[in-house]
Amino acid sequence: MEAKAIPANQTSGCCEIKACKHCGAETTGGADFCCPGCETAHAAADTLEDRAAYSLLAHDNEDGSYTLSLGVEGIHCASCIRLIENALSSEPDVDLARVNMSTERLTVTWTGPRDRGDTLGAAVTKLGYKLHALNDNEDVSASKEKALLRAIAVAGFAAGNMMLISVGLWSTDGETMGMATRELFHWISALIALPTVVYAGQPFFQSAWAVLKERHTNMDVPISLAVTLACVMSISETLRQGEHVYFDSAVMLLFFLLIGRYLDARAKGKARESASKLLSRLMGVATVLEDGKVTQVPIKELKEGALVLVATGEAVAADGVVEKGSSAIDMSLITGETLPESVAIGSDVFAGTVNLSAPLQVRVSKASEKSLLSEIVKLMEVSEQGRAKYVRLADKAASLYTPVVHAMGALTFIGWWLLMSAPWQVSLLHAVTVLIITCPCALGLAVPVVQVLASGKLMQAGVLLKSGDALEKLTGIDTVVFDKTGTLTVGRPELQFTDASGESFKIAASMASHSRHPLAQALREAFGDQELLAIDVAEVPGHGLEAHFEGHTIRLGSRAWCGKETETGDAHLELWLAVDGDVKARFAFADILRDDAQAIVQALKARGLEVHLLSGDRHVVAKEIADAVSIEYVSAGVKPAEKVAYLNTLKEAGRSILMVGDGLNDAPALAAATVSMSPSTAMDITQNTADIVFQGEQLSPVLTAYDHAVFSTKLVKENFALAAIYNVIAIPAAVLGFVTPLVAAVAMSGSSLIVILNAFRLNLKKAS
Numbered sequence: 087m088e089a090k091a092i093p094a095n096q097t098s099g100c101c102e103i104k105a106c107k108h109c110g111a112e113t114t115g116g117a118d119f120c121c122p123g124c125e126t127a128h129a130a131a132d133t134l135e136d137r138a139a140y141s142l143l144a145h146d147n148e149d150g151s152y153t154l155s156l157g158v159e160g161i162h163c164a165s166c167i168r169l170i171e172n173a174l175s176s177e178p179d180v181d182l183a184r185v186n187m188s189t190e191r192l193t194v195t196w197t198g199p200r201d202r203g204d205t206l207g208a209a210v211t212k213l214g215y216k217l218h219a220l221n222d223n224e225d226v227s228a229s230k231e232k233a234l235l236r237a238i239a240v241a242g243f244a245a246g247n248m249m250l251i252s253v254g255l256w257s258t259d260g261e262t263m264g265m266a267t268r269e270l271f272h273w274i275s276a277l278i279a280l281p282t283v284v285y286a287g288q289p290f291f292q293s294a295w296a297v298l299k300e301r302h303t304n305m306d307v308p309i310s311l312a313v314t315l316a317c318v319m320s321i322s323e324t325l326r327q328g329e330h331v332y333f334d335s336a337v338m339l340l341f342f343l344l345i346g347r348y349l350d351a352r353a354k355g356k357a358r359e360s361a362s363k364l365l366s367r368l369m370g371v372a373t374v375l376e377d378g379k380v381t382q383v384p385i386k387e388l389k390e391g392a393l394v395l396v397a398t399g400e401a402v403a404a405d406g407v408v409e410k411g412s413s414a415i416d417m418s419l420i421t422g423e424t425l426p427e428s429v430a431i432g433s434d435v436f437a438g439t440v441n442l443s444a445p446l447q448v449r450v451s452k453a454s455e456k457s458l459l460s461e462i463v464k465l466m467e468v469s470e471q472g473r474a475k476y477v478r479l480a481d482k483a484a485s486l487y488t489p490v491v492h493a494m495g496a497l498t499f500i501g502w503w504l505l506m507s508a509p510w511q512v513s514l515l516h517a518v519t520v521l522i523i524t525c526p527c528a529l530g531l532a533v534p535v536v537q538v539l540a541s542g543k544l545m546q547a548g549v550l551l552k553s554g555d556a557l558e559k560l561t562g563i564d565t566v567v568f569d570k571t572g573t574l575t576v577g578r579p580e581l582q583f584t585d586a587s588g589e590s591f592k593i594a595a596s597m598a599s600h601s602r603h604p605l606a607q608a609l610r611e612a613f614g615d616q617e618l619l620a621i622d623v624a625e626v627p628g629h630g631l632e633a634h635f636e637g638h639t640i641r642l643g644s645r646a647w648c649g650k651e652t653e654t655g656d657a658h659l660e661l662w663l664a665v666d667g668d669v670k671a672r673f674a675f676a677d678i679l680r681d682d683a684q685a686i687v688q689a690l691k692a693r694g695l696e697v698h699l700l701s702g703d704r705h706v707v708a709k710e711i712a713d714a715v716s717i718e719y720v721s722a723g724v725k726p727a728e729k730v731a732y733l734n735t736l737k738e739a740g741r742s743i744l745m746v747g748d749g750l751n752d753a754p755a756l757a758a759a760t761v762s763m764s765p766s767t768a769m770d771i772t773q774n775t776a777d778i779v780f781q782g783e784q785l786s787p788v789l790t791a792y793d794h795a796v797f798s799t800k801l802v803k804e805n806f807a808l809a810a811i812y813n814v815i816a817i818p819a820a821v822l823g824f825v826t827p828l829v830a831a832v833a834m835s836g837s838s839l840i841v842i843l844n845a846f847r848l849n850l851k852k853a854s
Contacts, residue, residue, distance in 0.1 A: 141203035143219055151181060153195045154203045159216040159230070160293050161190050166215070166304045169297070173209055180206070186534055192217070214296025227351065234348040237286040241341040244282035245334070251275055252334045265327065272324045272331050279333035283317055286340050289347060308491055308521035313339060315518055316827065319511055330511035332827070339522070339831045346835020349842075372403035375447070385437075388450055396446040401438055403448075405457045408433045410447035416440040491524040498821050515827065519820045523830035524813070532805035535845040540798040543848060549787045553777040559761035560778070560795035562742050566690055566788075567733065569747030569755075570701035570711055571659070573765060574683050576783060577604050577748075579659055579675035581612035586663065586671030594663045594671065596621050597631045597642045605661050606631070606642075608675055628702065628725025630661070640665050645704070659707060684715045686785040690792070691716075696741075700729050700755070729755040746788055747776075763788055797851055805841045812837040 144154040161167065167185040174183035174194050179202070182195040194206055207217055251271050287310070294310040297303060316336040323330045371382045373395040380395065388394070388404045396402055402415070414426035417439050426442055429435055435448055437457040495517045502513035541551050551557065568574050586594060595613035598606035600623040621640075623633045630643015641648050641664045648664035650672075658674040687697055698719040701708040708722035721732055733755060736743055745752075745759030756762035756776050764776035780787035816833055819825045825833070 140207035140217065141201045144200055144203045147195070151195055151197045152200055152203060153182075153193065154206070155191060155193045156207070156217045156219065158185060158190050158192045158210070159218065160214065160296065161185065169213060169302050169304065170210055170215065173213060174206060177206060177209060186538070213300050213302060214293070231348065231351055234289060234344060234351060237289060238341065238344045238348060240282055241286040241337055241344055244278050244286075245337045245341045248275055248278055248334045248337055269324070269327055272320075272333075275331065275333040276321065276324055279320075279337050280317065282337050283313060283340060286337075286344060287313055289344070290340075303492075308495065308524070309343065312518040312521040312827065315514060319514055323511065328511070330509070330515075332515065335827050339827050342831040342835055343522075346831075346838060349835075349839055370403075373397070389453055390450055392450045394448045394450060396441045396448055398441060398443060398445055401440050402435050402446075404437045404450045405452040406435060406448040406450045408435060408446055409449045411445055413444040413446050414442045416442055491521065494524060494817070494821065495521045501821075502823065512823075516820070516823050519823075519825050519827050519830045520817070522827055523816045523820045523825065523834055532809055532841055533802055535842055536798050536801050536805065536848065539845055539848045540794055543851070544791060544794055547787060547790050548781045549791050550779045550781075551777070552779060553761075556761055556777040557791075557795040557798050560744060560792055561799040563695065563744045563760060563792075565696045565698065565736060565741040566744045566746065567698040567700055567736070567759070568687075568717070569729075569745075569752055570699060570703060570708060571604055571677060572748050573746050574699070574711055574715060574785070575677040575679055577677070577765065579604055579608045579677040581608055582658060582674045582676050584671060584673045586673065590663055590671045592616070592619060593621070593635070593640060594642050594661070594673065597623050597633055597640065598661075601625060601631055604677070605659060605673075605675055609661060609673055628727065638665050639667075644702075659703060679711065679714060680783060680785045683785050686789050687715045687717060689789050693792070695792075698736075700724055700732060700747075702726075726752070726754050730758045733758045744792075763791065794848070794851065798848060801845055801848060804844055808841055808844065809837065 140154060140156065141152075143156065144152040147153055158170070161170075170185050170192065171183045174180050177196075179198045180194060180196045182193065184193050185191070186193075192210065194203075196202055196206065210217055251274060290306045290310045290313070293304065293306040298307060313336055316332050316339070320331045320333045320336065322328075370385055372385050372388055374381050374383045374388070375393045375395055383392070385403045392404075393409065394403050394406065398413075408429050408431055410431065412428070412430040415429050415435060417427050417436075429446070434451075435446070498520045499513045499517035502508040502516050503510050506513075508516075537554075537557075540557060544551060553559075571577055571579070584591065591613060595610050595616075596619040598609040598613075599618055600621075601607070619635070621633045621635050623631050626632055626643070626647075629647040630641060632643075633640045642661055645651075645660065645662055648662035648669055649667050650662055650664075650669050659677060660675065661673045662669060663671040663673070690697055696719070697717050699708060699712045699717045699721070701711075701720075701722050702724055703722060705720075705722040708720055712718075712720040724732060729752065733743055733745065737758075737760070743759045743761075745756050745762045747755055747762070747764060752764075756764065761778070762776040763778040763780065766776075766779045766781060778791055780791070812833070816825070816830075816837075820830060
């Protein structure tokens with residue numbers, strides 16, 4: 087903070103009265119601070135500004151590394167992205183550095199101490215970019231948009247007035263008007279233009295200076311250079327009474343560039359909406375009951391074990407378990423499902439979901455930064471930061487921007503001046519046009535805007551992308567392989583009948599409690615709340631569970647593994663219990679198809695995709711499900727390793743495969759596929775190994791994700807085509823002198839807006 091100026095009448099003799107540098111209060115004797123407390127606080131503030139505590143915002147990863155996500159101010163082109171990413175990637179121990187242009191978000195992951203995040207943050211700020219917490223994104227964006235609007239208003243007002251003068255200059259020559267009148271008009275134009283350029287050009291000049299003083303460049307450098315050269319040349323011509331005066335062009339140039347920058351900022355804000363809506367649910371305060379007293383605590387400060395009161399109509403503040411009350415919860419923010427979900431004592435509830443019908447008391451199970459909502463936001467960031475093929479292509483093109491654009495500007499000037507014998511003023515004007523028109527904004531925005539919009543759109547439909555290139559891979563598939571249990575079916579089988587004795591049932595239920603397989607969970611639920619036995623159980627993949635209990639070897643699993651050779655003839659799902667190789671009981675289950683399974687399979691086939699069914703169940707069970715949904719290719723009784731082999735056989739035949747299966751139990755098969763999807767409960771989202779996760783009772787998200795992937799890739803290709811067409815036409819036209827700086831400004835801004843508007847067609851697409 088700077089000291090306030092004190093009027094001269096407030097000083098007397100040798101005792102000078104100054105303002106405290108920290109609080110602004112008057113001091114005597116020329117002191118900088120009014121008290122020691124202010125001096126200490128001011129020193130602490132200076133230290134914080136010099137070395138911001140970015141590491142406090144980092145979160146731990148399971149592998150011991152740290153990830154820090156921050157908002158970045160001053161990103162305007164792909165060169166900015168490359169500059170920041172290269173600077174961070176060159177730092178030791180940095181595993182990932184990615185900047186998303188459309189969301190203006192930086193994500194960096196490193197191994198080592200947490201406070202290394204401060205050093206990495208400082209490396210970015212040294213490049214001239216400002217960093218802030220993601221929570222502040224909206225405030226920063228609003229402030230930036232207001233500043234741009236003010237600059238637009240000043241530039242527009244000045245341009246309108248200058249046009250009145252320019253009409254006179256353009257409509258007649260110097261002899262008719264009189265040299266003195268023309269010179270007067272030039273000086274009036276200068277008096278209007280120069281203050282306008284200094285004020286309205288700040289968004290470009292400040293950004294350019296910030297990177298230049300660190301010996302780097304970005305898109306704003308050639309723009310600032312172009313505007314400055316136009317003004318300097320115009321001043322020179324005015325002093326020399328020349329005719330090449332372009333004050334009006336410089337101001338109009340800024341006017342159109344500012345309009346483009348403002349619309350670009352608005353579009354980026356719109357693209358950030360999905361993540362912003364999620365994050366906004368983690369802001370504010372929660373009502374906490376502690377020792378019989380009710381207090382208000384910021385949601386960010388909630389800790390595990392706190393008891394939170396959730397009023398009707400209020401959002402749940404943190405992940406937890408209902409301790410008192412029953413209600414209906416709107417889970418649409420998490421799952422995309424519109425129907426409320428009933429909760430009672432013992433039910434899990436999640437941060438951001440809305441309590442609809444009655445007050446609840448919720449015991450917090452996870453701190454705010456580790457809540458499901460926070461994890462989903464982090465996963466969205468990962469998917470948006472992904473380096474898909476087209477992102478890598480855009481990065482390579484942008485890396486050539488800085489040397490190429492300045493070389494082209496210089497060569498244009500030299501070519502017109504020396505080879506074409508044009509006046510240096512005209513040559514410089516053509517060079518200025520080249521500097522403006524060769525902006526790679528459209529190329530830099532071609533992919534990220536589509537990625538962010540697609541991620542947000544799918545999130546609303548209950549589909550979460552966990553891989554940055556998932557949509558790109560999904561576009562190229564020609565085969566869909568479904569697992570049966572929990573995928574085509576709802577995955578909640580119920581025990582229909584059993585011939586087990588009470589003791590056998592108890593042993594089977596005790597073993598089943600150690601497994602997450604749907605049949606094992608159904609068996610455990612059917613046993614009820616009765617006491618279980620303490621049994622050490624080992625899971626044998628593809629077969630079942632095995633235990634050694636009281637000197638016996640006990641198996642709970644498939645028919646063949648448990649020693650039953652004859653078929654029963656029915657299509658029930660089943661588990662068998664065998665003790666020392668002697669079959670003791672059969673447990674028969676029934677599962678039901680998802681309501682829309684048949685319709686989705688038919689829709690996928692109508693899009694030219696080949697559909698297969700893989701199942702570990704008996705052939706009669708798998709065939710009954712396949713016939714119900716019209717799947718011709720069926721493979722039953724396959725173990726996890728055999729599923730991988732089946733997929734590898736398809737890949738060797740040239741097929742590109744989408745595997746839809748259980749992300750917890752079918753991990754090897756999902757990894758073997760080209761791209762994978764998995765149904766998941768809210769609790770399992772972050773543990774799921776699939777590239778794409780969907781929630782709810784319907785299978786329609788599979789079709790929705792595929793259709794959005796195809797459409798998104800189409801939009802990306804269109805955006806690349808638009809950017810390429812723009813550069814192929816605009817650059818030669820500028821070099822050959824067919825374009826003025828004013829037209830170049832409109833064309834440059836227009837190319838970015840066309841790419842953004844084309845991407846926003848994704849919002850018009852309806853869910854499948």
